[in-house]
Amino acid sequence: MRPVAAKLTEIDNRTSVGHSLWLTPCSGWEEQPEPGQFVMVALPHPPAGFGREVCDAVPMSVAGWEPGRLRLTIKDLGPTSAALLACRPGDMLAVTGPLGHGFSLDARQPLLMGGGVGAPPLLFLAQQLAASGIDPVTLLGGTTVDEIFHREEFPGIVEIATDDGSAGHHGFVTELLDGRSPDLLYSCGPEPMLVKGLEWALANGIRAELCLERYMPCGVGLCGVCTIDRQLVCQDGPVLGSEQLEHSAEFGKVVREAGGVVRHAPA
Ligand SMILES: Cc1cc2nc3c(=O)[nH]c(=O)nc-3n(C[C@H](O)[C@H](O)[C@H](O)COP(=O)(O)OP(=O)(O)OC[C@H]3O[C@@H](n4cnc5c(N)ncnc54)[C@H](O)[C@@H]3O)c2cc1C
Ligand code: FES
Numbered sequence: 456m457r458p459v460a461a462k463l464t465e466i467d468n469r470t471s472v473g474h475s476l477w478l479t480p481c482s483g484w485e486e487q488p489e490p491g492q493f494v495m496v497a498l499p500h501p502p503a504g505f506g507r508e509v510c511d512a513v514p515m516s517v518a519g520w521e522p523g524r525l526r527l528t529i530k531d532l533g534p535t536s537a538a539l540l541a542c543r544p545g546d547m548l549a550v551t552g553p554l555g556h557g558f559s560l561d562a563r564q565p566l567l568m569g570g571g572v573g574a575p576p577l578l579f580l581a582q583q584l585a586a587s588g589i590d591p592v593t594l595l596g597g598t599t600v601d602e603i604f605h606r607e608e609f610p611g612i613v614e615i616a617t618d619d620g621s622a623g624h625h626g627f628v629t630e631l632l633d634g635r636s637p638d639l640l641y642s643c644g645p646e647p648m649l650v651k652g653l654e655w656a657l658a659n660g661i662r663a664e665l666c667l668e669r670y671m672p673c674g675v676g677l678c679g680v681c682t683i684d685r686q687l688v689c690q691d692g693p694v695l696g697s698e699q700l701e702h703s704a705e706f707g708k709v710v711r712e713a714g715g716v717v718r719h720a721p722a
Contacts (some may be wrong), residue, residue, distance in 0.1 A: 456463065456549060456551055456552070456554070456675065457551065457705040458495070458512075458549040458551045459480045459481055459482055459484075459549065459551075459614050460480070460481045460547055460548075460549055461479060461480040461481065461525070461547070461550045462478065462479045462481070462545065462548075463476055463478055463480040463542050463543070463545065463546045463547075463548060463551065464476070464478065464479045464524065464544055464545055464655075465479050465544060465637065466543075466544065467479040468528060468605060468608070468620070470574075470601050470602070470603075471601040472530050472531055472601055472602055472661075473528065473529050473531050473540060473572075473604070474528070474529065474534070474540065475518060475519075475526050475527065475528040475529075476526070476527050476529065476539070476542065476548075476574075477526050478522050478524060478525045478526075478527065478548060478550060479525075480524075480525060480550060481523045481525060481635060484513070484523070484525065485707075486553075487520055488517045488520050488525070488552070488553035488557070488579075489553070489556075489557030489558065489581065490517070490556055490557050490558050490577075490580035490583050491516070491519055491555070491557030491558040491576050491578055491579075491637070491643075491664075491693065491694040491695060491699070492516075492552065492553040492554060492555050492557040492581040493514045493515060493516045493517060493552060493553070493576075493672040493714065494514070494515055494517065494525070494527070494550045494551060494553060495512040495513070495514055495515075495550070495552060495553050495554065495671075495673075495675070496512060496513060496514075496515050496527065496534070496539065496547040496548055496549070496550050496551075496553060497511055497512035497548065497551075498538055498539065498542070498548055498549065499548075499549055499550075500546075500547070501538045501585065501634060502538060502541040502542055502543075502546070504541070505534065505537070505541065506575060508534040508540045509534050509535050511549075512549070512674065512676060513526045513535045513536070513539075513671075514554075514668075514671045514674050514689070514693075515528075515529060515691075516528075516572075516576035516643070516666070516668075517553060517575075517576065517579055518575030518576065518577050518578055518579055518712075519575075519578065519579050519582070519607075520543075520570065520579065525550070526570065526575075526579075527575070527579050527721050528574070528578075528604050528605065529569065529572075529574035530572045530602070530604075533592075534585070535629055535679065536620060539660070545643070547614030551601070551617070551675070552667050552674075552675065554672075554674055554675065554690075554693065555616060555688075555689055555690060555692055555693050555694070556562075556618065556690075556692060556693075556694055557576075557580075557694055558576075558641055558664050558694050559639075559664060559667070560580075560584065561639060561640055562582060562584070562589065562591075562637070562639035562641070562700075563589065563638055563640045564637050564639075564640055565584060565589065565591045565592070565633075565637055565638070565639050565640075566591070566592050566594070566595075566635055566637035566639070566640050566641070567580065567581060567591050567592070567593040567594065567595075567640075567641045568593075568594045568595075568629070568631075568632070568640065568642040568644070568648070568652055569593070569594070569595050569597075569628075569639070569641070569642065569643050569644050570597065570628055570643075570644025570645050570648045571596075571597055571598075571602055571644055571645060571649075571710040572644075572647070572668070573606040573642070573643030573644025573666065573668070574595055574603065574605050574643075574644075575604060575605065575617070575643065576610055577606060577609075577643055578604075578605045578609060580641060581593055581609050581610055581649040582610065584610075585610035586609065588713075590610060590611035590612070590636070591609075591610070591611045591612075591680075592611060592612045592613075592614075592635070593609045593611060593613045594608075594613075594614050594615075594616065594627075594631045595610070595614070595615050595616070595628065596616040596617070596618075596627060596628025596648070597614060597616075597617055597618070598614070598617065598618045598619065599617055599618065599621045600615075600617055600618050600621040600622035601621075602617075603615060603617070603622065607711070609614050609673055613688075614631055615629065616628040616631055618625045618719050619622075627648070627651075628648065629648060629651040629652060629655065631652075632652070632653075632655045634655070636659070636661075637661060638661070638662070639661065639662050639663070639664065640652055640655075640656045640661055640662070640663040640664070641663075641664050642663065642665050642666070642667070643665070643666035643696070645668075646667065646668075646707050646720070647707065648719070649665045649667065649706075649707070650706065650707035652665065652667060652699070653656075653697055653700060653706075657697060657698055657701060662695070662696065662697055662698075664694050664695070664696055664697075665694065665695055665696075665697070665700060666692070666693050666694045667681065667688050667692050667693050667695060668681070669681045669688045669693070669710065669711070669713040670694065670712050670713065671689050672713070673689070674689045675689065675690075676689060676690045683695075683703065683705045683706060684703050684704060684705050684706075684707075686699065707720060708720055
C-alpha cells in the first residue's frame with residue numbers, strides 16, 4: 456500500500472492539548488475505513504520551525520469518515536504530533552491506509568470505554584453503531600477535562616471521569632465499570648486502562664475488543680516492533696479480542712519502544 460497525498464481542509468474539536476484534522480486524500484479512499492483502523496500519517500514538508508526531529512510517519516486512528524474525507528484527532532505528545540497540529544488548511548500531508556483490523560459491529564448493548572486519545576476511534580465506532588440503530592453507552596476518561604476529546608459528539612449516554620476531578624467522576628474511568636452488564640466492551644486508550652477493562656470483562660463473562668496503541672514505526676508488518684506475543688499489532692490488530700489477550704505474557708507487561716528496545720511495565 457502506498458502513501459497518498461491528502462490536503463488538510465478543516466480543523467475542529469479544539470482542546471488545549473490537540474484538535475481534529477479533516478483531510479481530503481487525492482485518491483484511493485473510495486472504501487470506507489472500519490472503526491478501529493488507523494493510518495500512517497507523514498509530513499513531507501513540515502511547517503516552519505520543525506525539522507529532522509519529525510518522524511517519517513506516525514500511526515493515527517481514524518476518528519471519522521465521510522465520502523471523500525477523513526478525520527484524525529491528534530494530541531500534542533512529541534515532535535511529530537506537534538508538527539501535525541501546527542499544520543493549517545491547505546497544507547499537504549501523506550496518508551497510508553486504512554490499516555489493520557477494526558472493531559466488529561456485533562454488539563446489541565455495547566459499552567465503550569476510552570482514555571485520552573482512545574476517544575477518537577470510539578467516536579467513529581459510536582457513530583457507526585448509532586447509524587445501525589444502537590445507542591451506545593460511553594465512558595470517557597482523562598487526566599483532566601481538557602484531555603477529553605469529542606465529549607459533545609458521542610451519540611447515546613456519555614459519562615466522564617477525570618484523575619483531577621475537573622469533570623465527572625473524580626478518579627479512573629475504569630471505576631465506572633462496576634454494575635454494568637453490556638454484551639460487549641469496546642475500549643481504546645492507555646494499556647493499564649485496557650488491562651483493567653479486560654480483567655473486568657473476563658470476571659463478568661463479557662467479551663471485550665481492545666484497541667492497542669503500541670509503538671509502531673512502520674505500521675505495515677515490516678519491522679516487528681509492535682509485536683505482542685506472536686501477534687503484530689499493526690496487522691493482527693490494533694483491535695484484538697479478549698480471547699487473543701486473555702493468556703498474553705506481554706499485554707500490560709512488556710512494551711517495545713524506538714529501535715525495538717524492550718521495557719517492562721512497573722508491576
Ligand atoms: C494504532 C495507533 C493509533 C493511534 N491513534 C492516535 C490518535 O488517534 N491520536 C493521537 O494523538 N495519537 C494516536 N496514537 C499515538 C501516536 O501515534 C503517537 O502519540 C505519536 O506517534 C507520537 O509521536 P511524537 O513524535 O509526537 O511523540 P514522541 O516524542 O515520539 O512520543 C511521545 C509518546 O508517544 C509514543 N509514540 C511515539 N511514536 C509512536 C508510534 N509510532 N506509535 C505509538 N506510540 C508512539 C512514545 O512512546 C511516547 O510515549 C496512535 C498510536 C497507534 C499505535
Ligand atoms: S509497526 Fe512495524 S511490524 Fe508493526
